[in-house]
Amino acid sequence: MKALHNMLDSIRPHFEEGGKLSRFWVVYDSLETFAFTPGHTTKSGVQIRDGVDLKRTMFLVIVALIPALLFGTWNQGHQYMLSIGEVSVADPLSALFLDKLLIGAVKVLPLVIVSYGVGLGIEFLFAGMRGHSINEGYLVSGMLIPLIMPVDVPLWMLALAVAFAVIIAKEVFGGTGMNILNVALTARAFLFFAYPKQLSGEIWIHEVASSKAGGLLVDGYTGATALGHLASTVGKSPTEPAVAGVMDMFAADGMFSLTNSFFGLIPGSVGETSALAILIGAVLLIWTGIGSWKVMSSFLVGGLAMGAIFNLMGLNAYMTIPAIHQVVMGGFMFGMVFMATDPVSAAQTERGKWIYGFFGGFLSIMIRVFNPAYPEGVMMAILFMNVMAPLIDHYVVQSNVSKREKRMELAMAQRATA
């Protein structure tokens, strides 16, 4: 590797101050530090430092995303085959395995490429303007964004969402580490509010609209997600045939059965469908200590608690969905493991993390059921909790401060009597 380093060293002068390519210093610097951890040594303070850095941390999060990414890619192909009747639910999952993967890849890869291309491009631009080095934060956001997108989202829309999220949610606040809102969720929220019609349309399954036009679509297929179906029941009597039809889909042998929802064999955003694949990532995040188990577990408890309360109330069909079924559907699991745990936008105190996670999960299910206009409550709930996190931290820290003040008053009183 000496040769590679020598090569980098030899082209270095071109990028340095006064060189022909000095405006591209950021690009050079980020590539060099990507390939080689610089030979910087400690100065004052500690003489030794832990081997972990932000690159490794972010890399491990991406590794944790791989199961969801791979499964999601396959599942997009699978859903397409289901929608045109090429395979049926009864077929073994291995049928047309490679075809499914390929169809999925053709759709998912461009999403990933556009997300990284646009996002990193903007990051380089801002880093160059500010004279900073590239921060690793976008490596994770860039992978999260395609995974929470509907598969048929137009690429220009995705590019716009990424640009909005990186600039408005992150760079205007000062870059990685300074943002208040989760960057990936901001991209999703942007699309949700800027293009509500397109996003609630037929883009959840690859080519579902053209399949329909071409008469290929299997009868009764609408291409809607589980939450989309459920949202359509709100405000209607549980005895209406349409409602009963939807609820049948969530029965043990229905399309959105608990098993199918857990393994993720249902339509939805690219990476969000499989609770199993996401939980494999969660195990890695918890095992390496990178994702907060406190946030994840309290988020889950919050979701289950709200689900259970709805079960007890049982006022409409949606509320009767079992709590455990609620949390494996939609973006709940993905939000819990990869979004709520974002350390920058989450609560930063350990006690605050419990509160933050619990209300995140609680509100996710509440918004989902109460407001059918927002079928995906998780996004709204986490963004809302992002905004509330500093307040939670404030009160947690304040209790510590007042404890110290009380101790001081006690000591002063003792001194006064002595």
Add this chain to the structure above:
Amino acid sequence: MTLEGLLVLVLGWKLDIDAEIYKKVVQASVPRPNFAPRKVNLRELMSRKIRIKKGADIRLKGRPTQTVDAAASTATCAVQPPNYHGITPKLEVKEGSAVQAGSPLFFSKEAPAMKFLSPTSGKVKSIVRGAKRRILAVIVESDGKNDAVALDKIDVASASAEVIRKAMLSHGMFPFVEQRPFADVANPDDTPRSIHVSGFDSAPLAPDMEIVLKGRMEAFQNGIHALSALVGGNAIHLGIRPQQTIYSGLKNVELTSFDGPHPAGNVGVQVHHTLPINKGETLWTMHAEDVANLGETLVSGVYTSKRTIAATGSEHPHPRYLQTHLGCELSSLTNGMNDASVRVISGNPLTGTHAAADGYLGGLDHQITLLPEGNDPKFLLTAGWLSPGLDKFSLSKSYPTWLMPKSKEFVMDTNTGGEERAFVVTGQYEPVFPFDIYPVQLIKSIMANDIDAMEKLGIYEVAPEDFALCEYACTSKIDVQDIVREGLDNLKKELG
């Protein structure tokens, strides 16, 4: 069992009281024949054994063997004013002045009675100055005779506080007294609330105090007597390891044992868990070896600045203990190691300073550490951020070394292991910071120079060294100790 006994049982379980004490309390709280239960001092009983749960031991290679050798005497030695934070030196000698062991070299501008003495006899070889003519070191060339100034002898057991205080200033012992808050040289005009001494060092590769103080317990006791006079005859708080025996039988001390990983040996941690500092209070601390030097100096009238140095580190050819004195040449402790690929650290790897191989031992250091320099770029797949990292000790679990047996020791170099970034990862400082203080919030308040927030968040209780493990563990490579030092300095300036 009475209510009191029950309370102790419950609290004791919370505070890890040991079974012995619990038994004593239960027996003590059994009602006596006259039905008046004996008063049990809960606080005293519970303060004796404290378990520190947060922290970490960095398992470095290069621990010293138990051997204690005399270091070769060196041609020169140095007293370095920057080692004593918060004082401005005023010279009493010129280049070429003849000095004896115990002659004043300079004094503190802030407290002119506070003298800094020459550890050896000879003549002043040079005065090293840095930027703005700041004095970095006064170097004394030894004449090999070690003639000592005859200082006043003090009867430490009966002398008054005033006599002790004056003697400590004139006998060159006061610079070794540190104060909290601010973690700098104490102000001799203050009356400290209490004095605390840590009886053990828990830093990586730190010296074992049982070896350092071997044969010096009488001097140590005398030092304790002297310090005790400064706090109106009250006992000196001494933090010890549960298994340490060397301190038993001491008078005028209140022993508290601390179990648990580093930084349990930091005096600030011990204070926090026994008698936390409040705003408006001042307390003093002193290193255990300096307490022994204090006792010996005051009783014998001969300036004593002994150092039993733990010479450690993976690059040390012969890690062991070496007896020397203040400010000796480092080459006498490193077996003459002078290699650009080896870093000589005066002090431990977490709080020590990067010294020149031909430099001098720091004034407050009791250890030296030799580590490999890490100035070579590390390729991402073999040694960088994508490597398996089977040889990388890490407090995070992102390298597999946390699965290895606890007995495995690691060679660590001085590479930063990445570049500085903004705060991203959370929950990383808290597990290695055994204070009831929010470390990240405190650091952010210092960065914003918000004095009010710093006070509220507990800056009075901390010293830079208490944050050393946070700095070590930091994914974003933030210079936490420098920030805390800056905060303490700003606070002091603000308070005037």
